[in-house]
Structures are given as C-alpha cells and as structure tokens.
Amino acid sequence: MEFGPDDQIDYEHPVTPYRQLGDILRARIERGDWSPNRPIPSEARLVQEYGLARTTVRRTIKLLVDEGVLFVVPQRGTYVAEPGAEGESPGKA
Amino acid sequence: MEFGPDDQIDYEHPVTPYRQLGDILRARIERGDWSPNRPIPSEARLVQEYGLARTTVRRTIKLLVDEGVLFVVPQRGTYVAEPGAEGESPGKA
DNA sequence: AGTCATTTGTGCGTATGTATC
DNA sequence: TGATACATACGCACAAATGAC
Numbered sequence: 045m046e047f048g049p050d051d052q053i054d055y056e057h058p059v060t061p062y063r064q065l066g067d068i069l070r071a072r073i074e075r076g077d078w079s080p081n082r083p084i085p086s087e088a089r090l091v092q093e094y095g096l097a098r099t100t101v102r103r104t105i106k107l108l109v110d111e112g113v114l115f116v117v118p119q120r121g122t123y124v125a126e127p128g129a130e131g132e133s134p135g136k137a
Numbered sequence: 138m139e140f141g142p143d144d145q146i147d148y149e150h151p152v153t154p155y156r157q158l159g160d161i162l163r164a165r166i167e168r169g170d171w172s173p174n175r176p177i178p179s180e181a182r183l184v185q186e187y188g189l190a191r192t193t194v195r196r197t198i199k200l201l202v203d204e205g206v207l208f209v210v211p212q213r214g215t216y217v218a219e220p221g222a223e224g225e226s227p228g229k230a
Numbered sequence: 231a232g233t234c235a236t237t238t239g240t241g242c243g244t245a246t247g248t249a250t251c
Numbered sequence: 252t253g254a255t256a257c258a259t260a261c262g263c264a265c266a267a268a269t270g271a272c
Binding site for chain 4 (some may be wrong): 191
C-alpha cells in the first residue's frame with residue numbers, strides 16, 4: 045500500500061483524514077478487531093482515539109456504511125456488517 | 138435466524154435488550170411455556186432471570202401488551218393473552 | 231384488625247449513544 | 252465546538268393493591 049495509513053492519522057498525507065480513518069477501520073475489521081454484528085467503538089471513542097473531530101469521524105462512518113462495511117443502529121451504535129451484505133438491515137428478529 | 142436472540146441477552150447485539158427480551162418471551166409463549174390466561178413470571182423474576190433492570194423488563198412488557206400478546210392486571214401479575222384477542226380482559230374471577 | 235409477602239405503578243437520578251442544530 | 256434532544260439502560264426507593272395468615 046502506498047498511501048493507506050496504518051493506524052495513525054497523518055495530516056500531511058495526501059489522503060484526507062476521514063479516508064485515512066476509513067482505511068484504518070477497514071483494516072481493523074479485516075484484522076478481526078471487531079466481528080460482524082458487533083459494535084465498533086462509539087463516535088466519541090474514535091474521536092479521542094484518533095484525535096479527530098466528530099464531524100470527521102461521522103464522515104468516515106458514512107463512507108463505510110455506504111460501502112456496506114458498517115451499519116448504524118440509531119440510538120444504539122455502529123456495527124460491523126456481515127461480509128458480502130451490501131444492503132442488509134438488522135431486520136427485526 | 139439472523140438476528141433474533143435465543144434465550145440470553147446480548148448487550149452488544151444491534152437489537153436493544155428490551156426487544157431481545159420481547160423476542161424471547163414471544164418465543165416461550167409460542168413454545169407453550171406459558172398458556173393463555175396464565176401468568177408469566179413476575180417482573181422481579183424476569184429481572185433476575187435475564188439480568189436486566191426492571192425498567193427494561195417493564196419496557197418489554199409494555200411492548201408485548203401493545204402487541205396484544207400479554208395483558209397486565211395491576212397488583213396481580215402479567216398474563217398471556219388469548220391468541221387473536223387484541224383487547225381482552227381476564228374477566229376477573 | 232393487623233401484618234407480611236408479593237406484584238405492579240411511579241418517580242428520580244445517572245450514564246451512554248446517536249441525531250440534530 | 253458546543254448544546255440540546257431522544258432512545259435506551261441501570262439503580263433505588265416508595266406507593267398501592269392483593270392475598271394469605
């Protein structure tokens with residue numbers, strides 16, 4: 045990988061912070077830090093963990109949600125989507 | 138089943154605990170654990186059985202009452218409604 | 231009548247997460 | 252950045268009604 049940051053945000057990097065965070069989260073999910081249907085850290089948590097503004101973190105989340113990597117449950121949290129589940133919903137169950 | 142919990146509460150599950158309990162109770166009723174016009178365990182019982190706060194248990198009960206699955210008799214208990222009886226009364230006795 | 235145990239009803243406070251402005 | 256709103260969950264404590272003794 046030439047540009048994808050690893051686990052820290054680099055403001056001088058050509059890739060925007062929110063995309064860097066996207067790469068980081070994607071990598072952490074792939075690495076197994078968080079499993080499908082399991083919550084990732086809260087927005088506030090990610091903010092302090094990576095020293096980013098909440099706006100930025102939310103932008104990243106939206107990015108991954110659009111990619112089908114994450115899904116958000118209002119008033120609950122953000123979860124890891126199941127692999128190959130582009131437009132899945134938690135469904136009721 | 139993709140999301141519906143079975144018989145234990147999972148706090149990291151995308152579905153809120155009170156809804157999970159709703160799924161559980163609905164299943165137990167359908168399974169025949171408790172019959173129509175028979176009381177389900179008291180709120181206190183459910184609290185210790187599932188490790189939830191009473192607030193949460195009550196939220197679940199309200200959910201099922203609204204669905205017509207259960208009906209509450211103040212100071213007496215919570216009962217299983219008869220199938221297809223949306224607004225029935227126990228008819229005292 | 232009085233007491234006790236059980237069960238639902240209610241209110242207050244605290245914490246966490248996302249949603250919105 | 253900050254404030255506020257909403258949904259959810261926990262804990263505690265007390266009130267009120269019921270039923271058994």
